[in-house]
Amino acid sequence: MRRVVITGQGTVNPLGHSVSETFAAFQNGVCAIGELEFRDVERLGIRIGGQVKGFRAEDCFDRQKISLYDRFTQFALVAAQEAIDQSGLEFNDSLTDRAGVALGTAGGGLNTWDDSYREVYQEQKSRVHPFVVPRLMNNAAASHVSMQHNLRGPGYSVSTACSSSNHAIGMAFQMIRTGLADVMLTGGSESMLCFGGIKAWEGLRVMSQDCCRPFSADRNGMVQGEGAAIFVLEEYEFARKRGAAIIAEIAGFAMTSDAADIVMPSVSGAARAIGGALADSGLSAGDIGYINAHGTGTAANDRTECAAVRQVFGQDAERLLLSSTKSMHGHLIGGTGAVELLACTMALNESVVPPTINYRKPDPECDLDVVPNEARRVRIDAALSNAFAFGGLNAVLAIRKL
Amino acid sequence: MNDAIASKVLRIVAEQAGVETAAVNSSTSLEELGIDSLGIVESIFCIEEEFNIQLPFNANDPNSTELDFSTLGTIIGAVEGLVKQQNSKS
Incomplete structure (x- = not known):
């Protein structure tokens, strides 16, 4: 069977807007969980989360693109760019048909759902923005990554709640292993920190109101976060021949x-x-x-x-x-x-x-x-x-x- | 015990357990009705909706709350207290 290696990685998450910022935060034990900031948060019982702060879509994309990108797609595109830059890959000629994308998400464009429902139900508006559907669909991030980088091989999204990313990465790994593709962009993206997103989770009564303390005897529940991480996976011989720096092997x-x-x-x-x-x-x-x-x-x-x-x-x-x-x-x-x-x-x-x-x-x-x-x-x-x-x-x- | 509150709580819990209301009383426990953790969360939601109150309950540690959920009687007692608080507020 073919072997599969990681040659690029990128991220936007509450700890940082790049892999190096994230690693520094991991090593320093930084807590990025804090007070949530969004509309109607005062009507929630749960008001903490790991929010991506200081992320300005207008610094990354032009105005027309922003109207097409839900926040989960924005995170995925920025993370994918960082990963591809690190890999040094260029998707042209024959590689473009042998390169694909598989991304995980549970909520897809949940902010778009939330904003649009508010407009029609609460504000009694009679029409919604024309791009609501292409923004909210779960495969929006995967599709935009494929469009942005000319990935014309296999492309799809995986939605298995909290396992979505691992399933996506696992499937991308299998696709390269078995010859369906030579390069895969894979990982996951999520952005459900909005009124409806948190309100739904409150109902289950498994959320902590103060802190996330895994394995500690006094833990009292989970805390939500948002963000994305994307990896470039390549067939080992392909990566070796082009002299790529290998981060790890997916074993x-x-x-x-x-x-x-x-x-x-x-x-x-x-x-x-x-x-x-x-x-x-x-x-x-x-x-x-x-x-x-x-x-x-x-x-x-x-x-x-x-x-x-x-x-x-x-x-x-x-x-x-x-x-x-x-x-x-x-x-x-x-x-x-x-x-x-x-x-x-x-x-x-x-x-x-x-x-x-x-x-x-x-x-x-x-x-x-x-x-x-x-x-x-x-x-x-x-x-x-x-x-x-x-x-x-x-x-x-x-x-x-x- | 406030009969109106008690009968509503008994009806909600009986419905959750899929038994006749006559089959439950204040000494019945959620456990013996076979109500699991999801069932408890749903029962509490129904009670909160019925009486417009907030029952403190964390599914991570059901015993951590100051409320006693051991029998339907103790739940009814808690609901009565919260309804009284609610009325004195409004």
Whole structure:
């Protein structure tokens, strides 16, 4: 089978508007969660989140383009440009038909839905902007990335709630592996920090009103975030021949379904995905130095995830580092796996593992080394990134140094 | 106990559990009715809508709240208190 490597990465997320800003924040344990700022926020019970601050669409796109781009598309386009610039690829001649895009998102253009519903229901307007549909559709980001960069091979979007990005990256990996494409732009993007987006989540009563504290005994729920991360994946020989700098190899991927409950996670579903990714990669549990946890900060996820890791790793769980960067950037839902894969590429390339911040009190049901509060300098040769979605759909990626 | 409030709460919970209202009373627990965490969240939502009150409840840690959700009787008591507060405000 063909091997697949990462040769470019880009991001816009609450911690930074580039990969280097994000890495600096990961290493310094920066918390980007704060007071939400948007219309009608005072009518919400939940008023904190990981919002992308200081992002000005007008600095990135011309006016006509902005009227076509929902915020989730804007994040994806900026992140894709950074990733492509780093890869050094130019999509022309025969490559353009062998290059594609697969992006994850859960809400798509949710801000566009929210604004337009407000206009017609609350403000009683009789018409909406003509681009409402092309702005809100879940594949808008993937389509605009393909149009912007002339990617004429496979293109699609994946929507599996909190696993969307990992599923998209996993599928892009499989497509290159099996010969459907030579280069794929992949990752995910999300922007649902608006009145309707948060109001819907409030209803489930799993959101924290003050802080995201994954694995800490006093955790009280998840906090939402927004943003995107995009990677350039290439077939290994293709990358090697053109002398590309290789960030990491995508070594393995597995996806499983709990087939059990629409919101409660299951140990066995998560464990089968973690074990499956290891088996697919040919790595053993002892090779993995770091896991970027799904680590949402809910009672149910964190307990279940730790039990699943213990089940797969056995004795090797004792020396494993596992952290949740959601403590810093919040839960980016359909974009979260992509931003969290950056934590893994940082661990491989810079030998620094990002911490789980806001950690106060050990929970006997989460008794792994969760890298509390301070980044750890340690050599990491291989890492996993977990994503476990509502609906019981699990996706785990394995990457290694090359 | 306020009969009007009690009968409304019993009806909401019975409906959630898929049983006749006659089959539940103030000593019944949500657990014995087989109401899971999602069912609890939905019951609380229905009660809040019915009485226009806000019940403090975090699904992460159902026992963390000052309210006692152990039986329908304790839930009814909590609702009565909140309805009284609501009335004195308005």
